[in-house]
Amino acid sequence: RSFETQRYTRLCRRLTSSPPTTTTTAGVFSHLSHLSPPLCPPRLCPPQQQQQQRMAISDDDSGGRRPPGEGNSPPCLPQPWRLFVDLDGVLADFDRAFIEATGIAPSDVSAGELWNRVKGLPHFFAGLPWCKDGQRLWSLVESLSRDHPALALPPVVLTGLPTGKLAKTVRRQKLAWCKERLGETVEVITCQxxxxxxxxxxxxxxxxxxxxxxxxxxxxKGGTFIRHRADSAQGIISDAVISDDDDDEPSSVSASFIRTRWRLLSLVNPP
Known part of the structure; x- marks a missing residue:
């Protein structure tokens, strides 16, 4: 037999024998009886059983941690995309409303004269019409943010304000426009x-x-910029080219919308 087995056998014989001159195992630890709880003699196991216990401990020695996928915190996911959408010229048709109200195009007047004319138009921003593809574009970004795993955050309207006292009036009217047409829960950020x-x-x-x-x-700043011109004069494309319109009658969409849609899909679905 191996040396370890022989040593175990001798030790067992020594502990089980009880000659008058031999101190029992209880007596060996009797001087520690004042400790609480009382110290018990060690339990001896055969070498084979000790080896099995060591193997079992080493197989389950995870230090209190669980391997990935078994209850640990989820793996680090990439940050979701966040879409910011401009209002004037993208969703709301500022130019058309200005021309209808004043008879001149915004590009034909200076910035100062433009805002002076807007001051005399009550509820101008609150009553802006949709751009040609404004509703279609907003439906696109909403559906992507709702259904695509890479876009877990809802879209945000990020729109500019004029300087001076007119800013408060414009802000109030733009918020009213978004609330009425986009819904009460849409986040709207106004700034210069x-x-x-x-x-x-x-x-x-x-x-x-x-x-x-x-x-x-x-x-x-590291972000992605997509230029979307609602008044793009680069032609129109039939709805047969895209499949996101459920209308019975096909209508045309601008080339700018097609490019914007392609850019968005290429971002969230990289090759």
């Missing part, structure tokens, strides 16, 4: 247009806007 980039907090922030001049600042 030149400061829109301050809401770009990660590389997964996307701004859909008609003003290309705002794109550079947004992209410097």
């Amino acid at each position: 247009s030149a400061l829109k980039h301050e809401w770009c907090t990660s590389s997964r922030c996307v701004l859909i806007d008609d003003r290309a001049v705002l794109g550079a600042a947004w992209e410097r």
Whole structure:
């Protein structure tokens, strides 16, 4: 027999024998009786059983931790995309309303004269009509944010305000427009247009806007800028090209909408 087995056998014989001159195992630990709880003699196991116990401990020695997928915290997921959508020129048709109210195009007047004319138009922003593809675009970003796993956050309206006292009036009217047409739960952020980039907090922030001049600042913050021009004159495309319209009668959509839709889908569904 092995040395360890022989040693175990001798030790068992020594403990089980009880000659008058031999101290029992209880006597060995009697001087520790003042401890609480009382100390018990050690239990001896055969070497084979000791080896089995050591193997069982080593197989389950996880230190209180569970392997991934067995109750641990979920793995780190990528940050979801966040869509910011401009209002004037993307969803609401500012130019058409201004022309109908004043008889001139916004591009034909200076910024100062434009806002002076807007001051004399009560409820101007609250009554803006939809852009040609405004409702279709909003339905697209809403459906992506609702149904696509990479877009777990609802879309946000990020719209600019003029400076001065007129800003409060414009803000109130824009909020009313969004509440009536987009719903009460839609988040609306108003700021000076030149400061829109301050809401770009990660590389997964996307701004859909008609003003290309705002794109550079947004992209410097690491975000994605999609220029969407609702008045694009680059032609129209039949609904047969896309399949997101449930209307019985096909209608046409702008090339700008097609490009915006393609950019959004390519972001959330990379090749």
